[in-house]
Amino acid sequence: MPRAIKDTRVLLIEDERSVREILKAIFEKLEVKEIEECPSAEYAWEALVGAKARPFDVIFVDLQLPGIGGRTFMKKLRALPHPKAKTIPIVVLTSTNEPETYKKLERYGISAYLIKPVSVDVVRNALDKALSGRVANTRPIPTPLREDF
Secondary structure, three states: OOOOHHHOEEEEEOOOHHHHHHHHHHHHHOOOOEEEEEOOHHHHHHHHHOOOOOOOOEEEEEOOOOOOOHHHHHHHHHHOOOHHHHHOOEEEEEOOOOHHHHHHHHHHOOOEEEEOOOOHHHHHHHHHHHHOOOOOOOOOEEOOOOOOO
């Protein structure tokens, strides 16, 4: 049985503060249990494997991060020897709709590929897919901008 969204611990890796705030508001609206916000992959790495590491159920990661980019982060994560590192659901966030990029990311077993800006429904669907263990097998779909995220 898939984990309920209300029991979910999310690691959010996004460098743009405004996007982090929107996503945090969406997660709160969905009543996600815990949200760890990281402005870079380096901070996220510390949250995952550092001295104060704790478990997460799903990772939302932006592709265009300063320093270690989202793609490199996913590659390093999937290469770790810990079994959870190979299976933790990853939801990709991006501002571009490039099918070539999506195809390159398929090897990391991503659960969803979201084009910013995102809405509550899109995030809910991505979480449902990620928590059920399904892997993305459809093309990325842009999210219409909505005021009532």
